[in-house]
Amino acid sequence: QSEICNSGLHIYHRLGIDKYSSLCFCPPNYYGDQCQYQNQRVSLSLTLVTVEQPIAYVIVVMLIEDDNNRQEIHSYHQFTYVPLEHCGQPVNLYLLYSKRRKDNSKNYSILIDAFNKDSLTYLMSWHLMIPFVFLPVNRISAFLTLPISRTFDPKHCPLQCYKGTCMKYHNEERFFCQCYSGWSGAQCHIPIDCSMCASNSICIGSIRNRSICVCPNEKFGSFCRLQLVCPIGFCKNNGRCIVTDERMIDESYMCFCSEQFFGPRCENVKHRMDISLENIEIPLYLLAYIYTRISFERSPPRFVILRKMTMFQTSVTLYSEALFQMVIVKIDNRYYLAVLRKFESSNIVTSISPAQRCVPIHELLPAKLLSLPRIQRLKSYHIPCQHDFNLQCFVDESYMCLCTEEHHSNCFPLDYQQTFACEENVYCENGGTCLQDRPMCFYSILCVCNDCFFGDRCQFYAKGIGLTLDDLFRYEIRPHSTLNDQSLTVKLSAASTIIIFLIGLLNSFFGYLVFHNRNCRKVASGIYLRLSSIISTLVVSMLIIRFWFVTYTYMNPLINRKILQIGCLLFEPMLRFFLHMSNWLNTCVGIDRAMAVFQG
Structure with a gap:
């Protein structure tokens, strides 16, 4: 009988033969033996949108104290947000205070952290003040736009963070310390026990001596020690499977499809x-x-x-x-x-x-x-x-x-004046104009770049540098697609790169054999040409490595950002270094021969 438990769940607990006791399971906003009392709480309604569809986020919402450096956590909620499935749908949460009668002399606020679930990379934070602390129930709503990556440079941050990074809230001109795993406090100066969290998870705080853990893909539970893996072959046509809700056995999985396919399992063309x-x-x-x-x-x-x-x-x-x-x-x-x-x-x-x-x-x-x-x-x-x-x-x-x-x-x-401009530009960089097909839950988005900037998000600056492989292929490579589904330009480029590599390898090998003979190295040109054959091998090797790195990373845009940074800092400079060294050696050969002709 629902009237007994006042919006709670009424059950009978069997004590023995023909002996039962009545129990009530209360929702978060009520308590008492018949759910007759209301909890002091914050009722939060979140609406989330993003500019990147094939991605999963972890959203952590915490009710904290703002009066001291400890930033004590009273309650929290953690959930997985998948834009393709949840875009525009409000998320309603109850955040309870740690004591039934809260201390009205203190200030409280809501802290919202967003993480990339694939890489567990921290993205951004929002800070929501609770305006009327004396009220028993506060109702707050917020509209948040999730970013792709960090958008703030911590070099301009004035705070001292001992075990963390200084950041700025996205919705306020206010700085804070984003702590490393295992640390908490306003300045990340308080160590916390993270032994409960699994090794591949992130520990972001503790509440009632229990760790708050952020789980990677295929892990779930309070401490990320349970595993749920997508069944083999669940997604068709090279779709990528992710775990969205571990509580729903039959609806726990979701597929990210390539541009050419759709359906719950990417089964439709x-x-x-x-x-x-x-x-x-x-x-x-x-x-x-x-x-x-x-x-x-x-x-x-x-x-x-x-x-x-x-x-x-x-x-x-x-x-x-x-x-x-x-x-x-x-x-x-x-x-x-x-x-x-x-x-x-x-x-x-x-x-x-x-x-x-x-x-x-x-x-x-x-x-x-x-x-x-x-x-x-x-x-x-x-x-x-x-x-x-x-x-x-x-x-x-x-x-x-x-x-x-x-x-x-x-x-x-037909709306002739419709501009398709993004309401909040968190996608384009360096002053690029953001366009999307609809205000919310869009399917396509692009950036119109200013002069000297280029890239999908106008993230690259072209003035004063030469062309790179990224510049040549970034718009030709289709994301979330295999090599067979790429354009003819990409396939011909792949074949040409392999042919150049094989021919260059043979040419360098035979050149090295010729000038390996000591008689050929009695003059300086022989030494230069022998070194040039070695450098040429490195050039064609770096070329094919660079080409396939660019192709693979653009076909798989969700790859870890650290891998992209390593490739950017390593492969392109090395390729240019070896090219310049080869040119200088050939120049030295020309100078040596010119001097030999001049001297007779």
């Missing part, structure tokens, strides 16, 4: 459309409006795909879970009708040219008609289709109009 650009200047990016059904009575259902273009890219491939019926491409405020079918289609190959441009209405109607109010001007929208039989479509400030086979116009709403 997306519909594909290849669009080539003919006699159109290559833009920085394009937008594709995908319409699954054409309806002129109301705004037809559609979704938007954004694609960043490279310097010499003349075609783009789009994937969609739904079938295509109409596709409109927007390039630099110009609209092009790419696909228009009477019935839904899939796997389309098409092209766009200036002839398919949707002409602005002010280029088609005379000034007299344009000066009329829009409701009266709409009556004249049949005139352009009747005057120009080759006209396919035209646009005004509110509508997209298609010319029918009978040379009449059918119009539907």
Whole structure:
């Protein structure tokens, strides 16, 4: 009987034959033998969004004291957040005080930490003040945007952190110390017992002499000592499996699919459309409006795909879970009708040219008609289709109009002024403009970089440096895809790199054999050429290592950030060093021969 336990769970405890006692299991906000009392608490509602979809986060929410350097933790909650599954869904939590009657003379706050679950990398923290401490129940809501990586440089932080890193809260102009595993306190000066946590987990604090542990993938439990591994072959078509909720036996796993597949287990193939650009200047990016059904009575259902273009890219491939019926491409405020079918289609190959441009209405109607109010001007929208039989479509400030086979116009709403700008730019760096297909729970996002900056997130600076392999292939390599699914450019580059490596290896080997003879090394040129053959071997070896490192890391964007930093600091400088050394040795050979000719 629910009325006995006041929103709690009523059970009977058997004491013996025909002897039972009544018990109540109370929710967190109530206590008492019949759940008749309310706990003093903080009711927190979180809405989380992110700019990186195929990733899992660990969110730790703690209720702490702010009055001393110990920062005592009263209660905490920890959960896994997967954007593909939970985007836009509010998370409701109860945070209880350690004592039933809290001390109203103290200040309390909520600390929220975000970690990357794949690498257990700390990302960011938020600090929420509890404004009215005297109230028994505080209700707080927050909208948080999760980052990809750390966005603050700790060099500008004024605090002294003994066993931690000085950071800044994302939502406040306030600094704090982010402690290393095994340390706590306002200055990370208090050691904590982390023996309860598993060795591959992170210990971020303690409460009631129990460690607070953050678990890596495939580990769960209070101390990360239990293991739950995805079944072999659970995700199809090279999908990546992660464990999302250990409490749900049948729904514990989730698949991150590559761009070409979708479904709970990546078992379905997306519909594909290849669009080539003919006699159109290559833009920085394009937008594709995908319409699954054409309806002129109301705004037809559609979704938007954004694609960043490279310097010499003349075609783009789009994937969609739904079938295509109409596709409109927007390039630099110009609209092009790419696909228009009477019935839904899939796997389309098409092209766009200036002839398919949707002409602005002010280029088609005379000034007299344009000066009329829009409701009266709409009556004249049949005139352009009747005057120009080759006209396919035209646009005004509110509508997209298609010319029918009978040379009449059918119009539907289109927001011409929609900018697709990100509300909060935590994705693009160095002043890049962030664009996304929808305000929340988007499918595609890109950055439009300022001059001299480049990269998916405008994270690289090009002034004063030469081209690297990253510059050449970063936009050609498709993430979350195997080598077989890459573009022809990447496959040809892989084959060419292997051929160059084999030819260079043979050339260096034979060169070394020739100049290994002492008679060939009686002059300085022989010594230089022998060294050059050794350096050439190192050059082609570093080239193939660098190529496959770049290819693998771009195909697997979730790889550990430390591996990327090591590769950036090691492979590219070594390749350039060996190249310059080879050039200097060849220069020395030329100088030696010139001196020999000059001396006779």
